[in-house]
Amino acid sequence: MTAAKGHARAEGRGAMLEIKNLNVSIEDKLILDNLSLTVNAGEVAAIMGPNGSGKSTLAYVIAGKPAYEVQSGEILLDGENLLELEPNERALKGVFLAFQYPTEIPGVAAMTFLKAALNAQRRARGESDLTTPDFMRRVREVANALKIDQEMLRRPLNVGFSGGEKKRFEVLQMALLAPRIGVLDETDSGLDIDALRVVADGVNALRDPNRAFLVITHYQRLLDHIKPDVVHVMARGRIVATGGPELALELERNGYRDYAEEAA
Amino acid sequence: MAADQETVDRVRSIDVDAYKYGFVTPIESDLAPKGLSEETIRFISRKKDEPEWLLEWRLEAFRRWQTMEEPKWARVSYPPIDYQDIYYFAAPKSAPAPRSLDEVDPELLRTYAKLGIPLVEQEILAGVEKPQVAVDAVFDSVSIATTFKAELAKAGVIFSSFSEAVRNHPDLVRRYLGTVVPSTDNFYATLNSAVFSDGSFVYVPPGVRCPMELSTYFRINERNTGQFERTLIIADRGAYVSYLEGCTAPKRDENQLHAAVVELIALDDAEIKYSTVQNWYPGDSEGRGGIYNFVTKRGDCRGARSKISWTQVETGSAITWKYPSCVLRGEASRGEFYSIAISNGYQQVDSGTKMIHLGRNTTSRIISKGVAAGKSQNTYRGQVSAHRLATGARNFTNCDSLLIGHECGAHTVPYIEAKNASAVIEHEATTSKVSEEQMFYCLQRGLSAEEATALIVNGFVRDVLQQLPMEFAVEAQKLISISLEGSVG
Numbered sequence: 042m043t044a045a046k047g048h049a050r051a052e053g054r055g056a057m058l059e060i061k062n063l064n065v066s067i068e069d070k071l072i073l074d075n076l077s078l079t080v081n082a083g084e085v086a087a088i089m090g091p092n093g094s095g096k097s098t099l100a101y102v103i104a105g106k107p108a109y110e111v112q113s114g115e116i117l118l119d120g121e122n123l124l125e126l127e128p129n130e131r132a133l134k135g136v137f138l139a140f141q142y143p144t145e146i147p148g149v150a151a152m153t154f155l156k157a158a159l160n161a162q163r164r165a166r167g168e169s170d171l172t173t174p175d176f177m178r179r180v181r182e183v184a185n186a187l188k189i190d191q192e193m194l195r196r197p198l199n200v201g202f203s204g205g206e207k208k209r210f211e212v213l214q215m216a217l218l219a220p221r222i223g224v225l226d227e228t229d230s231g232l233d234i235d236a237l238r239v240v241a242d243g244v245n246a247l248r249d250p251n252r253a254f255l256v257i258t259h260y261q262r263l264l265d266h267i268k269p270d271v272v273h274v275m276a277r278g279r280i281v282a283t284g285g286p287e288l289a290l291e292l293e294r295n296g297y298r299d300y301a302e303e304a305a
Numbered sequence: 306m307a308a309d310q311e312t313v314d315r316v317r318s319i320d321v322d323a324y325k326y327g328f329v330t331p332i333e334s335d336l337a338p339k340g341l342s343e344e345t346i347r348f349i350s351r352k353k354d355e356p357e358w359l360l361e362w363r364l365e366a367f368r369r370w371q372t373m374e375e376p377k378w379a380r381v382s383y384p385p386i387d388y389q390d391i392y393y394f395a396a397p398k399s400a401p402a403p404r405s406l407d408e409v410d411p412e413l414l415r416t417y418a419k420l421g422i423p424l425v426e427q428e429i430l431a432g433v434e435k436p437q438v439a440v441d442a443v444f445d446s447v448s449i450a451t452t453f454k455a456e457l458a459k460a461g462v463i464f465s466s467f468s469e470a471v472r473n474h475p476d477l478v479r480r481y482l483g484t485v486v487p488s489t490d491n492f493y494a495t496l497n498s499a500v501f502s503d504g505s506f507v508y509v510p511p512g513v514r515c516p517m518e519l520s521t522y523f524r525i526n527e528r529n530t531g532q533f534e535r536t537l538i539i540a541d542r543g544a545y546v547s548y549l550e551g552c553t554a555p556k557r558d559e560n561q562l563h564a565a566v567v568e569l570i571a572l573d574d575a576e577i578k579y580s581t582v583q584n585w586y587p588g589d590s591e592g593r594g595g596i597y598n599f600v601t602k603r604g605d606c607r608g609a610r611s612k613i614s615w616t617q618v619e620t621g622s623a624i625t626w627k628y629p630s631c632v633l634r635g636e637a638s639r640g641e642f643y644s645i646a647i648s649n650g651y652q653q654v655d656s657g658t659k660m661i662h663l664g665r666n667t668t669s670r671i672i673s674k675g676v677a678a679g680k681s682q683n684t685y686r687g688q689v690s691a692h693r694l695a696t697g698a699r700n701f702t703n704c705d706s707l708l709i710g711h712e713c714g715a716h717t718v719p720y721i722e723a724k725n726a727s728a729v730i731e732h733e734a735t736t737s738k739v740s741e742e743q744m745f746y747c748l749q750r751g752l753s754a755e756e757a758t759a760l761i762v763n764g765f766v767r768d769v770l771q772q773l774p775m776e777f778a779v780e781a782q783k784l785i786s787i788s789l790e791g792s793v794g
Contacts, residue, residue: 148764158750
């Protein structure tokens with residue numbers, strides 16, 4: 042993988058993403074309650090939890106979506122506090138969010154968008170823009186692996202894409218942008234089993250000692266395909282349990298009831 | 306795609322000071338005495354050595370104008386204009402109608418080079434396919450140069466400044482002048498008829514497809530001066546011409562008036578494509594200065610199966626009052642209007658079109674994209690009417706507005722009138738905002754707020770940009786990014 046070029050710092054097991062005592066509210070309602078979490082380089086960490094536990098909020102706050110008010114706490118990526126950075130600066134540091142509901146942008150071809158994003162990131166690293174043939178070749182390689190045909194890339198971004206197409210396009214962007222940390226917000230929702238496998242293969246191909254993933258999901262089934270190193274259980278705005286892959290299986294059997302009460 | 310990339314590059318390289326055409330050319334001018342009277346009009350007419358009939362035509366317009374009032378129905382506001390405090394004629398002293406490009410004042414050539422308008426007749430290099438564009442350059446009140454005249458003459462096409470056309474082709478001018486926009490048409494058009502100074506004249510003879518794009522580049526330079534140009538384009542039977550118009554002005558604290566008239570005439574089976582990239586100085590961030598662009602543009606589809614198409618990209622002017630229209634007189638004639646109007650800062654835009662269906666089976670199509678940012682107000686005003694004899698008339702209108710930020714406004718005012726039961730008129734309109742979701746999505750991928758806005762807006766106006774001739778489309782796209790500079794927090 043040429044992926045980690047540009048932000049190759051902590052190799053292997055060191056802490057890459059550290060969230061410390063994070064309190065976040067939206068319209069005066071506390072959503073994340075003193076949440077702390079560490080993700081190590083090379084790790085795939087799953088976050089599971091019931092609806093309304095604050096999983097998506099966590100994803101958005103890492104990426105810097107406006108409207109969420111951070112009361113206190115820190116989010117460190119490679120030791121640097123992301124909370125002091127604009128959303129695009131965070132992206133340039135290597136934060137990638139695969140959206141649960143990717144946004145439509147009428148009139149802007151998916152390919153145009155990809156090229157603009159890729160070149161913005163290259164310039165931020167002091168690299169020159171890719172030539173069109175180089176760009177096309179790279180897109181084609183990744184697109185083939187994700188079973189995305191060229192016709193789809195000529196369509197306006199996410200406009201009229203099926204649920205599966207949207208999610209595959211998110212993974213395509215992640216592969217091209219080669220982030221330091223990929224946050225996948227319920228990327229499995231709305232996917233049939235074949236699409237799920239394609240998406241999971243796409244993510245697995247990006248696993249790298251210099252990269253980490255935060256995989257947010259409701260269900261165990263995604264984790265059958267993307268094997269996590271660590272599973273965190275989230276309830277009522279905080280991490281209430283942490284374990285190995287077996288924790289996901291236990292949740293599948295027993296549901297979230299025990300944890301929901303524990304956090305209360 | 307390449308063009309989109311171009312936009313992003315351009316945004317990246319923007320200076321803090323966005324309007325880059327705001328410089329002044331230091332050149333001595335011949336001015337008419339300030340103010341407006343019969344004397345001023347005689348002065349202009351004498352300067353131009355005009356025939357008696359034209360002077361009479363001007364004076365009649367002036368008398369009419371004195372009885373008229375400024376229109377008040379547009380959604381724009383500005384302090385009263387003192388018409389006696391304007392110079393109605395300003396010409397560079399060095400320019401008593403140069404015969405060839407070699408005789409043009411180098412200072413003027415430098416000005417146009419700085420504006421990116423080549424006033425040279427570049428040879429086509431062997432093996433390099435670069436389309437040629439003939440340019441008429443109008444500086445304040447006079448045309449200073451027209452390129453490729455000889456080349457065009459070979460095809461029988463007349464392309465010259467208006468003054469020259471009056472001298473060399475008086476019969477053509479007299480036959481068509483004022484037949485689309487009569488000298489009594491409206492306050493500003495009547496004022497123009499009285500004091501118009503220069504502009505472009507085009508005549509394409511029967512069956513001729515004009516071999517290159519024609520363009521006129523308007524530049525206001527002198528202080529306290531109004532620009533009142535007049536353009537007349539005639540496409541004879543079966544002829545085709547594509548014409549482009551561009552405009553810029555220096556930055557000044559006071560407002561300046563630009564009241565032009567454009568008349569297009571298409572005879573049987575003729576087609577005229579008229580494109581404008583309007584980038585008059587829009588005023589500063591506090592709303593001081595800028596051009597008042599009060600313009601009457603109208604095309605007459607006089608012949609059967611004739612076609613007139615207006616495409617405009619409007620990014621400049623403090624106030625725009627402009628409705629390029631089509632009178633669909635000939636049977637099965639067609640009118641088109643494609644518009645992108647972008648406003649930022651304190652700009653006020655009231656623009657749109659009229660499609661007047663008079664003949665049988667006439668068709669028209671209107672695609673309007675308004676983008677409002679800053680504290681600007683952006684109004685689309687359009688009229689579609691099908692008259693009694695317009696059996697089978699059809700119109701389709703699509704009118705979309707995009708808002709950036711919370712302090713701007715977009716308004717749509719359609720007037721629809723059908724006096725023939727068989728007419729079919731469709732109107733679609735939408736208003737949307739650049740959503741927080743769209744912005745966040747772009748930022749999350751590493752684009753800056755400016756890059757994201759340019760990308761989203763270019764997507765929004767894409768249908769219309771595609772109507773512009775290639776070279777202008779790229780230019781227009783850059784302009785869009787530049788005029789939105791500073792529109793995002």
